[in-house]
Amino acid sequence: MIMIKKIFVPLILVVLLSVVPQGLLHAATTLTLAADRDEASLNDSVRLKVSDQPTAGQAGNKGRGNLFLTAVVSPKEAYHEQEIIYTLKLFYSIEVSDVSVSLPKTKGLTFRQPSEPRQYRSKVKGQNFDVLEVNYLLTAAHPGTYTIEPANMAMTIYDPSRRSPHNFSEDLFFGFKRGRPVSIPSEPMELTVLQLPQEDRPVNFSGLVGKFRINASCDPTRLKAGDSSSLTVQLTGRGNINRIPDLSLPEIPGLKVYADQTKLEIGKDSHSNTGTKTMKWAIVSQRQGTYTIPSLRLSYFDTETRSYKTLATHAQTLTVWPGEERQSQPNQLLVAGRPDRARLKLEVETLGHDILPIHTSIDDIKPGLSIQHHTYIAIIILLIPGLACLSVVFFLRHMSQSAAHASAMRAKRAFRVFASTLSKEKLSASQILEIVRVYINERFDLAIGLITPEEMSRILAERRVNPNLVERLHAVLDELQHVVYTGRGDQTVLIRDDMVELILQIDQEAQ
Numbered sequence: 478m479i480m481i482k483k484i485f486v487p488l489i490l491v492v493l494l495s496v497v498p499q500g501l502l503h504a505a506t507t508l509t510l511a512a513d514r515d516e517a518s519l520n521d522s523v524r525l526k527v528s529d530q531p532t533a534g535q536a537g538n539k540g541r542g543n544l545f546l547t548a549v550v551s552p553k554e555a556y557h558e559q560e561i562i563y564t565l566k567l568f569y570s571i572e573v574s575d576v577s578v579s580l581p582k583t584k585g586l587t588f589r590q591p592s593e594p595r596q597y598r599s600k601v602k603g604q605n606f607d608v609l610e611v612n613y614l615l616t617a618a619h620p621g622t623y624t625i626e627p628a629n630m631a632m633t634i635y636d637p638s639r640r641s642p643h644n645f646s647e648d649l650f651f652g653f654k655r656g657r658p659v660s661i662p663s664e665p666m667e668l669t670v671l672q673l674p675q676e677d678r679p680v681n682f683s684g685l686v687g688k689f690r691i692n693a694s695c696d697p698t699r700l701k702a703g704d705s706s707s708l709t710v711q712l713t714g715r716g717n718i719n720r721i722p723d724l725s726l727p728e729i730p731g732l733k734v735y736a737d738q739t740k741l742e743i744g745k746d747s748h749s750n751t752g753t754k755t756m757k758w759a760i761v762s763q764r765q766g767t768y769t770i771p772s773l774r775l776s777y778f779d780t781e782t783r784s785y786k787t788l789a790t791h792a793q794t795l796t797v798w799p800g801e802e803r804q805s806q807p808n809q810l811l812v813a814g815r816p817d818r819a820r821l822k823l824e825v826e827t828l829g830h831d832i833l834p835i836h837t838s839i840d841d842i843k844p845g846l847s848i849q850h851h852t853y854i855a856i857i858i859l860l861i862p863g864l865a866c867l868s869v870v871f872f873l874r875h876m877s878q879s880a881a882h883a884s885a886m887r888a889k890r891a892f893r894v895f896a897s898t899l900s901k902e903k904l905s906a907s908q909i910l911e912i913v914r915v916y917i918n919e920r921f922d923l924a925i926g927l928i929t930p931e932e933m934s935r936i937l938a939e940r941r942v943n944p945n946l947v948e949r950l951h952a953v954l955d956e957l958q959h960v961v962y963t964g965r966g967d968q969t970v971l972i973r974d975d976m977v978e979l980i981l982q983i984d985q986e987a988q
Contacts, residue, residue, distance in 0.1 A: 543569065543570040543571050544567075544568070544569045544570070544571060544573070544634065544659075544661065545567075545568050545661070546565065546566070546567050546568075546628075546630050546661040546662070546663050547565070547566045547568070547663065548563070548564070548565050548566075548625075548627070548628055548663035548664060548666065549563075549564045549566075550562070550563050550564075550615065550625065550666055550668055551564070553666075553667070553668060553669065554668075554669045554671065555617070555668070555669070555670055555671070555780075556670070556671050556672075556673055556686060556778065556780060556783075557617060557619065557620045557670055557671065557672055557673055557686075558673070558684055558686040558717050558720070558778075559686050559687070559716070559717075559780050560614050560615070560616060560687075560716065560717060560750060561614070561615040561616070561617070561668070562612060562613070562614065562615070563588065563612070563613040563614075563615045563625075564610065564611070564612050564613075565578065565610070565611045565613075565628055565630070565663065566608055566609070566610050566611075567608065567609040567610075567630055567661070568599070568601060568606040568607075568608055569606060569607055569609075569634075570604065570605065570606050570607070571634055571635065571636055572634070572635040573632045573633065573634050573635070574632065574633050574635075574656065575631075575632055575633045576609060576630060576631070576632040577630070577631050577632070578611060578628065578629070578630055579628060579629040579630075579631070580613070580628055581625050581626040581627065581628055582626065583623055583624065583625055583626060585617060585618040585619060585621070585623060586615055586616070586617055586618070586623055586625070586668075587615070587616050587618070588613040588614070588615055589613060589614045589616070590611070590612070590613050590614075591612065591613075591614055591750070592612065594609055594610060594611045595609075595610045596608065596609055596610075597610070614750065615668075617668070617670040619670070620670045620671055620672040621669075621670055622667065622668070622669050622670075623667070623668040623669075623670065624665060624666075624667060624668075625665060625666050625667070625668055626665055627662040627663045627664060627665050628662070628663045629660050629661065629662050629663075630660070630661050631658065631659070631660045631661075632658070632659060632660075632661075633656040633657065633658050633659075634656055634657060634659055635655075635656045636657075673686070673778055674785075677784070677785055678785060679776035679785055679787055681774065681775070681776050682776045682777070682778070682785065683720055683721075683722045683776075683961075684717070684720045684965075685716065685717065685720045685721060685722075685775070685776070685777035685778070686716050686717050686720075686777065686778045686780060687714055687715050687716015687717060687718070687750075687777065687778075687779075687780060688714050688715050688716060688779060688780065688781060689712055689713065689714030689715075689716065689721075689775075689777050689788060690712075690713055690714060690788065691710065691711070691712050691713075691773075691775060691788040691789070691790055692710070692711045692713075692790075693708065693709065693710045693711075693773065693790035693791060693793065694708075694709050695707070695708045695709075695760075695770065695793040695795070696709075698793065698794060698795055698796065699795075699796045699798070700762055700795070700796075700797060700798070701762075701797065701798050701799070701800045702762050702763065702764055702765050702797050702798065702799055702800035703761075703762065703763075703800045704761075704762060704800075705759050705760060705761045705762070706759075706760045706762070706795060707757060707758070707759060707760070708726070708757065708758045708760055708770060708793065709755065709756070709757050710724060710755070710756045710757075710773060710790060711753055711754070711755050711756075712753065712754045712756075712775065712788075713752070713753040713754075714751070714752075714777075715750065715751045716750060716777075716780070717750065718741070718743065718750050718751070718752040718754065719741075719750075721741070721754045721775075722775070722961065723739055723756060724756055724773045724775065725929060726758055726770070726771075726773070727771060728931065729768060729770065731762070731763055731764050731766055731768060731797075732760050732761065732762060732763065732768055732795070733760070733761040733763060734758050734759075734760055734761075735758065735759040735760075735761070735925070736756075736757075736758050736925070736928075737756075737757040737758065737759065739754060739755065739756050740754070740755045741753075741754045741755075742754075742755075760795070762795065762797040764797070765797045765798055765799045765800075766797055767794065767795070767796050767797070768794070768795040768797065769792055769793070769794055769795075770792060770793040770794075770795065771792055772789045772790050772791065772792045773789070773790045774787055774788065774789045774790075775787070775788045775789075776788075884922070887919060887920070887922065888920055888984065888987075890919065891916050891919035891920040891984075892916070892920070892980065892981065892984045894915075894916070894919070895912060895913075895915075895916040895977075895980060896977050896980075896981075898912050898915075899912055899976060899977055900977075903969050904969065904970070905967050905968055905969060905970065906957045906958075906960040906961050906965065906968070906970050907961050907967065909957055909970065909976070910928075910954070910957050910958065910961065913928070913933075913954065913976075913980075914928045916980065917933065917936060920984065920987070921936060921940065921987070923936070929954075929958075930950075930951045930954040930955045930958065931951075933947075933950060933951065933954060934947050934948075934950075934951050937950070937983060937987065940986075940987040940988050941986070941987075941988050942983050942986045942987050943982075943986055946979065946982055946983050946986065947983075949979055950979055950980075950983065953975070953976065953979070957970070
């Protein structure tokens with residue numbers, strides 16, 4: 478025991494002598510910095526130390542040291558509505574943590590991060606680096622030339638070359654590494670956004686820019702009258718897929734077309750927007766014949782070829798057979814055009830006896846119930862059909878009143894929701910069309926996926942609405958659809974007050 482004390486006591490003293498001065502020195506330094514900071518705040522001034530030695534970010538970007546940041550925009554010359562990729566890459570061969578990004582603030586440019594950052598290893602001029610890559614989709618509000626200011630990445634770095642070799646206490650006893658914050662800027666760059674060409678622009682161009690393809694299928698193509706077929710159209714591509722318009726089928730005599738709700742699926746891609754828009758129609762055949770569903774067309778601007786292109790589906794052919802007809806059963810069999818009387822002759826045979834036998838003599842009648850009891854029973858039997866009829870009448874009247882009440886409540890609720898929704902500010906043409914569609918479905922208890930001005934006019938005409946009001950609403954809806962199909966569906970329109978008054982008059986007249 479005495480020997481152990483002689484060995485460890487001096488060792489503990491040596492350690493304490495190395496730790497305590499370090500801690501006292503750190504505390505003294507902290508107090509000095511705090512005092513200087515308080516004094517600076519009192520004097521309302523800050524003392525800066527200027528030196529010629531560059532910061533870690535500057536040295537990294539210029540000298541390609543162990544830490545640098547690059548920014549790339551692709552393409553540098555793009556068209557309006559085209560999505561541009563803005564990529565930041567942080568190259569580092571030292572330990573870093575707490576990385577944050579400050580994006581440039583350039584008027585007219587918006588940044589959106591479509592995917593999570595990626596980390597991988599790369600070699601630059603023979604030196605291995607860890608790379609942190611962040612991609613952004615950049616959208617320009619209007620054509621012109623933009624100067625993209627530098628982006629910044631702030632982080633904490635742990636540089637072994639700056640660690641004191643004599644800091645024995647920090648490494649052995651406290652077990653943490655002391656980092657320092659740095660901010661690394663990228664370099665500014667120019668971006669040119671061109672106006673979409675007016676030459677050869679299709680009439681049905683909606684502002685769709687990118688690369689797309691279309692596919693259509695109809696199933697079944699052979700059916701009986703009264704049955705239905707389903708037409709499915711899918712638009713898939715890369716670009717500003719939110720601008721894909723809703724296609725519409727024309728009226729086809731002999732067929733009834735019902736549009737379903739469209740479905741837009743957006744994929745996740747670090748380099749662009751990808752997705753698929755699916756549109757469906759239920760086609761009900763009304764009579765037999767051969768029908769052609771016309772081709773559907775969609776135009777877009779191809780950024781690869783820098784030209785307008787038009788996609789078209791193949792025309793679909795429906796063959797409708799006659800439906801099953803109920804034929805009356807013949808009341809006699811024919812043999813060579815004459816009735817087969819031999820086969821019509823029925824053989825009479827005894828199948829059973831009546832439950833109540835027929836009495837042939839008055840002696841067969843035995844005393845039973847009295848005449849009075851028979852009278853009561855007869856009255857009750859006679860009253861049963863009348864009571865049943867009265868019950869049915871009262872039930873039907875109650876159901877009719879309930880249905881009328883429910884219809885009236887639904888109509889009031891539909892108009893109230895319509896008016897409150899349309900009173901919101903900054904509604905686009907697409908939003909107003911959707912609000913009208915929801916109102917019609919709720920008001921008349923329908924389930925229409927996509928409503929057209931013609932369909933609206935037919936529905937209101939069946940409800941005996943004044944033709945002048947129907948014509949006014951048709952004109953408004955036609956104007957809104959024109960705004961949508963010309964690529965301005967997201968722009969605010971200012972016809973909401975007239976719409977509320979017009980729908981109120983229609984709501985009061987509809988039956």
